[in-house]
Amino acid sequence: MHDAAYIGGIELGGTKTVFAIGDRTGTIVRRHTVATREPASVIADACAFFNTGGLHIEALGVGAFGPVVVDRNAADFGHLLDTNKPGWSGFNLMGALAQGIAAPAQLVTDVGAAAIAEQHLGALRDVDIGVYLTIGTGIGGAIVCNGQLLPALLHPEMGHIALHRLAHDRAPSTCAFHDTCAEGLVAGPAIMARFGASLDHFPPDSAEFALVADYLGQLCSNLVLTLSPQRIVIGGGVAHAPGLTHAVHQAIVRQLGVYGPRASAQPGYLCPPALAQDAGVIGAMLCTVSAAASHPAVIA
Numbered sequence: 001m002h003d004a005a006y007i008g009g010i011e012l013g014g015t016k017t018v019f020a021i022g023d024r025t026g027t028i029v030r031r032h033t034v035a036t037r038e039p040a041s042v043i044a045d046a047c048a049f050f051n052t053g054g055l056h057i058e059a060l061g062v063g064a065f066g067p068v069v070v071d072r073n074a075a076d077f078g079h080l081l082d083t084n085k086p087g088w089s090g091f092n093l094m095g096a097l098a099q100g101i102a103a104p105a106q107l108v109t110d111v112g113a114a115a116i117a118e119q120h121l122g123a124l125r126d127v128d129i130g131v132y133l134t135i136g137t138g139i140g141g142a143i144v145c146n147g148q149l150l151p152a153l154l155h156p157e158m159g160h161i162a163l164h165r166l167a168h169d170r171a172p173s174t175c176a177f178h179d180t181c182a183e184g185l186v187a188g189p190a191i192m193a194r195f196g197a198s199l200d201h202f203p204p205d206s207a208e209f210a211l212v213a214d215y216l217g218q219l220c221s222n223l224v225l226t227l228s229p230q231r232i233v234i235g236g237g238v239a240h241a242p243g244l245t246h247a248v249h250q251a252i253v254r255q256l257g258v259y260g261p262r263a264s265a266q267p268g269y270l271c272p273p274a275l276a277q278d279a280g281v282i283g284a285m286l287c288t289v290s291a292a293a294s295h296p297a298v299i300a
């Protein structure tokens with residue numbers, strides 16, 4: 001791929017789908033947004049966008065909602081699994097795109113795409129290995145290393161890591177499968193169920209705030225102990241509650257004790273995303289290129 005080559009990106013979201021053509025620095029030169037309807041209409045829109053307009057793409061990256069099979073070695077690679085979105089369960093997304101768009105294609109999850117964008121252009125830009133967590137309707141996560149996601153069987157399901165329930169906490173889990181997983185205890189719906197309001201209604205010195213920070217601290221501590229990432233980005237609607245990032249960081253330091261790497265106690269180790277709403281489609285584009293190609297001059 002030479003410097004002037006264009007790459008394409010598709011951010012397939014639950015309500016809208018974004019198509020973009022840009023270069024390998026992540027600069028978008030043409031884009032189009034459509035509502036996410038049944039698969040045939042969205043695929044037709046994609047083909048129309050990428051096959052007309054005169055900009056030839058040399059690679060296509062797709063960041064899709066899940067569950068979706070991202071393992072290239074799997075027989076059902078690129079298929080959506082069971083989903084409540086009409087028409088999408090079992091749909092062969094990558095097969096349909098390959099029939100209509102003549103460019104080699106890569107597939108990542110929507111969370112994975114955002115993580116790649118943060119590593120190439122945002123808060124994870126100056127680290128070799130980082131974790132991106134989103135705390136919203138659910139809890140999702142991705143591990144980026146040198147500009148790409150770690151290879152995996154299935155996309156990581158960090159939200160379903162089991163945590164230690166606090167002694168006084170009797171609230172039922174909102175996860176259908178687990179009584180103590182992070183998502184069931186402190187994703188947005190779990191917070192609404194247990195407190196009757198979203199977290200931003202509670203001050204940082206409240207017991208409600210401390211409970212959420214403790215659980216998210218446990219989740220992050222598990223990730224620090226397993227992966228030893230150089231930074232963790234925490235985004236999503238719940239993470240927007242003022243003061244939460246600081247409180248979770250304090251919980252991590254407290255919980256890890258002497259097993260916490262010194263750097264994990266430094267300010268900024270846990271931080272919000274740096275990119276805004278374009279992260280998904282930019283990350284989809286950039287999953288087709290290596291980190292070294294997108295930013296040859298690494299920031300010191």
Ligand SMILES: [Zn+2]
Nearest residue numbers: 160175178181
């Ligand atoms: Zn769960």
